Amino acid sequence: MVVTPELVERFRxxxxxxxxxxxxxxxxxxxxxxxxxxxxxxxxxxxxxxxxGELPHRYRRLCREVRREMNAAKLDGFDLIASFDCxxxxxxSLPADIxxxxxRQRNFVNxxxxxxxxxxxxxxxxxxTASSTSFLASHLAExxxxxxxxxxxxxxxxxxxxxxxxxxxxxxxxxxxxxAAELLEAGAxxxxxxxxVFFSKPRNYAAFEADLMANYLKFGCGGRLAYANITPELLxxxxxxxxxDEGVIDLLRELDGVVVAMLVHRNSAGAYKVSLRSKERxxxxxxxxxxxxxxxxxxxxxxxxxxxxxxxxxxLMEREIAELLDNSGPAAQ
Amino acid sequence: MVVTPELVERFRxxxxxxxxxxxxxxxxxxxxxxxxxxxxxxxxxxxxxxxxGELPHRYRRLCREVRREMNAAKLDGFDLIASFDCxxxxxxSLPADIxxxxxRQRNFVNxxxxxxxxxxxxxxxxxxTASSTSFLASHLAExxxxxxxxxxxxxxxxxxxxxxxxxxxxxxxxxxxxxAAELLEAGAxxxxxxxxVFFSKPRNYAAFEADLMANYLKFGCGGRLAYANITPELLxxxxxxxxxDEGVIDLLRELDGVVVAMLVHRNSAGAYKVSLRSKERxxxxxxxxxxxxxxxxxxxxxxxxxxxxxxxxxxLMEREIAELLDNSGPAAQ
Numbered sequence: 155m156v157v158t159p160e161l162v163e164r165f166r167x168x169x170x171x172x173x174x175x176x177x178x179x180x181x182x183x184x185x186x187x188x189x190x191x192x193x194x195x196x197x198x199x200x201x202x203x204x205x206x207g208e209l210p211h212r213y214r215r216l217c218r219e220v221r222r223e224m225n226a227a228k229l230d231g232f233d234l235i236a237s238f239d240c241x242x243x244x245x246x247s248l249p250a251d252i253x254x255x256x257x258r259q260r261n262f263v264n265x266x267x268x269x270x271x272x273x274x275x276x277x278x279x280x281x282x283t284a285s286s287t288s289f290l291a292s293h294l295a296e297x298x299x300x301x302x303x304x305x306x307x308x309x310x311x312x313x314x315x316x317x318x319x320x321x322x323x324x325x326x327x328x329x330x331x332x333x334a335a336e337l338l339e340a341g342a343x344x345x346x347x348x349x350x351v352f353f354s355k356p357r358n359y360a361a362f363e364a365d366l367m368a369n370y371l372k373f374g375c376g377g378r379l380a381y382a383n384i385t386p387e388l389l390x391x392x393x394x395x396x397x398x399d400e401g402v403i404d405l406l407r408e409l410d411g412v413v414v415a416m417l418v419h420r421n422s423a424g425a426y427k428v429s430l431r432s433k434e435r436x437x438x439x440x441x442x443x444x445x446x447x448x449x450x451x452x453x454x455x456x457x458x459x460x461x462x463x464x465x466x467x468x469x470l471m472e473r474e475i476a477e478l479l480d481n482s483g484p485a486a487q
Numbered sequence: 488m489v490v491t492p493e494l495v496e497r498f499r500x501x502x503x504x505x506x507x508x509x510x511x512x513x514x515x516x517x518x519x520x521x522x523x524x525x526x527x528x529x530x531x532x533x534x535x536x537x538x539x540g541e542l543p544h545r546y547r548r549l550c551r552e553v554r555r556e557m558n559a560a561k562l563d564g565f566d567l568i569a570s571f572d573c574x575x576x577x578x579x580s581l582p583a584d585i586x587x588x589x590x591r592q593r594n595f596v597n598x599x600x601x602x603x604x605x606x607x608x609x610x611x612x613x614x615x616t617a618s619s620t621s622f623l624a625s626h627l628a629e630x631x632x633x634x635x636x637x638x639x640x641x642x643x644x645x646x647x648x649x650x651x652x653x654x655x656x657x658x659x660x661x662x663x664x665x666x667a668a669e670l671l672e673a674g675a676x677x678x679x680x681x682x683x684v685f686f687s688k689p690r691n692y693a694a695f696e697a698d699l700m701a702n703y704l705k706f707g708c709g710g711r712l713a714y715a716n717i718t719p720e721l722l723x724x725x726x727x728x729x730x731x732d733e734g735v736i737d738l739l740r741e742l743d744g745v746v747v748a749m750l751v752h753r754n755s756a757g758a759y760k761v762s763l764r765s766k767e768r769x770x771x772x773x774x775x776x777x778x779x780x781x782x783x784x785x786x787x788x789x790x791x792x793x794x795x796x797x798x799x800x801x802x803l804m805e806r807e808i809a810e811l812l813d814n815s816g817p818a819a820q
Contacts, residue, residue: 211743320653321667322681328668334654335661335668348655349766354743360700367697410544410687433682 156293157265161279164263165298168234170200172221174257176240177247179205181213181351183239185313186265186291188217190238192306193295202232206249212354216312216346225251234261237275239287241268242449265290270449285330288313292333304341311342312351319404320352324435324453362392367405373412374472378479380406381416381471383464389419407431414439414475418467426459426467437478489626490598494612497596498631501567503533505554507590509573510580512538514546514684516572518646519598519624521550523571525639526628535565539582545687549645549679558584567594570608572620574601575782598623603782618663621646625666637674644675645684652737653685657768657786695725700738706745707805711812713739714749714804716797722752740764747772747808751800759792759800770811 155162165171171194175183187203194201202221209217229235235257240246243254257275264275267290269282284290292310295302302310311334318326321334338344370382389396396419406415415431430439431454438452448457461467488495498504504527508516520536527534535554542550562568568590573579576587590608597608600623602615617623625643628635635643644667651659654667671677703715722729729752739748748764763772764787771785781790794800 315655319681320655322648322653322677322685324678324681326671326677328671331664331668331671335664338659338661338664344655344659345657345767348652348657352655353741353745353766355741356743360704360738360742364697364700367693368701371693405693408686408688409693410689412686433686434678 155297156281156284157290157297158277158279160277161263161265161294162298164234164261164277165194165236165294165300168194168199168261170232171202171234171236172224172229172232173201173203173236173238174240174246174248175203175205175238176242176245177207179209179213179247181316182286182288182313184209184213184217185288185309185311185316186238186286187236189288189302189306189309189313190236190291190295192303192309193298193300196303196306197300204248206247211356212351216309216350222249224249226256229256229260232260234263237262237264237266237273238291239266239268240264240273241266241271243272243274246273265294268449268451270444283327285325285327286314286317288317289330289333292337302337302340304343307337307340307342308346311337311344312347315347316351325451358392358394362388362394363402363405365392366402371406372468374468375414375476375479377411378413379416379472379475380409380412380414381418381468382406383468384417384419385464386420403429403431407433413437413479416471416475418464418471420464421458426461426464427456428459428467428471429456430454439475439478442474442478488630489614489617490623490630491610491612493610494596494598494627495631497567497594497610498527498569498627498633501527501532501594503565504535504567504569505557505562505565506534506536506569506571507573507579507581508536508538508571509575509578510540512542512546512580514649515619515621515646517542517546517550518621518642518644518649519571519619520569522621522635522639522642522646523569523624523628525636525642526631526633529636529639530633537581539580544689545684549642549683555582557582559589562589562593565593567596570595570597570599570606571624572599572601573597573606574599574604576605576607579606598627601782601784603777616660618658618660619647619650621650622663622666625670635670635673637676640670640673640675641679644670644677645680648680649684658784691725691727695721695727696735696738698725699735704739705801707801708747708809708812710744711746712749712805712808713742713745713747714751714801715739716801717750717752718797719753736762736764740766746770746812749804749808751797751804753797754791759794759797760789761792761800761804762789763787772808772811775807775811 173187175187191201204221262275263277264273266280267284267287271280288310403415403417413433417429421427432439440450440452440455443450443455443457446457459467506520508520524534537554595608596610597606599613600617600620604613621643736748736750746766750762754760765772773783773785773788776788776790779790792800
């Protein structure tokens with residue numbers, strides 16, 4: 155079995171399931187929850203996905219009928235609550251009236267592939283070796299006896315593809331590729347995934363990206379760090395919403411010679427959110443992020459800094475990234 | 488068997504093999520030829536890949552020891568000549584002293600996945616249902632009894648990934664995904680593929696792309712056609728070489744609402760080269776390209792026009808693409 159028997163048992167016996175996931179949901183958060191919802195509904199169960207905020211544009215057509223509000227009384231209407239793909243209590247996306255403690259007092263389970271997951275539900279199935287939560291969810295569905303519908307297969311595959319960078323990132327493994335083959339055979343619609351998720355960039359996002367790359371791109375660490383400050387002016391010029399930024403950092407990561415890519419933006423509370431990507435396992439950015447209270451994987455991580463301005467953030471991060479690049483082991487052969 | 492027994496037999500009995508492929512070789516052309524070369528060399532045979540022109544930047548580290556020159560006398564030193572991934576006699580990349588007839592007079596085989604292949608070798612194994620020639624070559628290696636080395640597995644997988652848009656394009660099938668899993672198990676280095684092929688964009692290419700998207704992007708057919716004229720000035724401003732353009736058209740294809748993407752550039756002979764991509768099977772651009780003497784797949788095709796200027800090319804193509812978009816069947820559900 156890929157997932158734990160305890161988790162399978164909870165899903166088998168549940169009749170009304172509520173899913174929650176992390177803030178600013180990405181393809182894996184949405185693919186795993188909406189995919190499992192489709193399986194449960196096809197099995198005659200009630201299931202809803204709770205997303206208080208807006209969905210990214212590219213997922214709006216794939217992920218319909220979103221549950222936006224919830225309160226304690228309504229929570230009692232569900233006999234199973236599931237957190238999928240959320241590693242961090244602080245990032246679990248819940249309406250103002252709901253706390254994690256209220257979930258923990260109920261039949262609450264946690265499925266994730268992020269190391270260091272601290273959701274602490276009644277059942278915790280955290281598999282850091284799995285390429286994505288959608289991969290795990292597709293196995294949970296199968297092991298629970300739910301046949302994935304074509305819709306579910308499409309959603310699971312979309313989640314797997316977004317989290318593995320279309321099977322390019324280092325988390326890609328033979329199991330993920332074979333699962334993708336099985337999901338295609340179960341009816342996953344690749345044309346829908348490609349056109350909705352990967353080939354549906356609004357024109358203003360393309361203009362934002364072109365402006366970013368032409369006018370905001372900076373380099374550090376002798377060209378091994380590429381970074382950009384996403385200023386309020388840049389966002390405003392293109393009416394761009396950073397919740398949509400899933401792929402923006404890859405524009406920096408994909409540059410030749412770059413080992414670490416970094417995006418910095420100031421959130422509405424005035425704190426600086428730093429996104430980091432590394433191209434090489436020997437230069438992991440996860441520990442660096444965690445040393446500042448952030449989190450993530452070795453090659454994809456994030457943190458928040460409370461500093462005076464972009465320049466202070468850039469200076470601190472460039473210093474620490476230079477140390478990382480200098481102190482790590484010899485080049486892979 | 489995936490490939491024909493005749494082809495397997497020729498490779499089994501060969502001792503010195505020369506590979507050729509199409510002009511402006513892409514990842515599949517290079518992955519299939521260099522991957523098979525690695526298998527043959529590991530089996531103690533001599534093998535070379537003939538590429539008279541320059542290799543795209545992103546493949547230079549993956550594809551070393553390129554054979555650049557050849558003449559009739561030297562051709563006799565090979566007991567098997569193989570054209571891989573080349574659909575069209577006119578596009579087979581050969582030095583000036585070599586003609587296709589000289590190849591046809593020798594032990595000459597042809598492996599490809601493009602419908603309409605007209606190479607006409609002694610053995611022709613053309614499998615249009617295969618996602619890539621690299622997929623076919625990896626099966627040819629196995630069926631011929633050659634164990635793919637880690638290097639060969641890396642090259643085959645790189646070719647499969649480039650030709651399927653990282654398993655997003657409609658040619659992706661379960662067989663391709665399972666083969667990718669097997670190649671990973673055979674030692675294919677995904678970090679190398681990702682970093683060399685997909686995350687190795689020179690800075691001037693990124694600047695070219697940003698300029699293109701910010702200043703050259705045009706729309707037609709009510710937003711369903713996105714196109715750009717790649718002028719000599721644009722190329723010169725960024726010292727950009729169009730042989731490297733494998734991914735440029737995807738910048739247009741990935742826009743929301745766009746169904747057909749088109750790039751037009753003028754080649755050194757003054758003719759206009761038109762690249763076309765479609766997002767939907769019900770709007771195939773292959774027939775349109777073939778009606779002008781071009782070729783390709785339903786969703787990816789190209790043609791050459793001899794007209795007076797970019798404006799004439801744009802006008803003709805927009806008219807024909809509008810017809811295609813208007814006259815095709817109802818929307819897929």
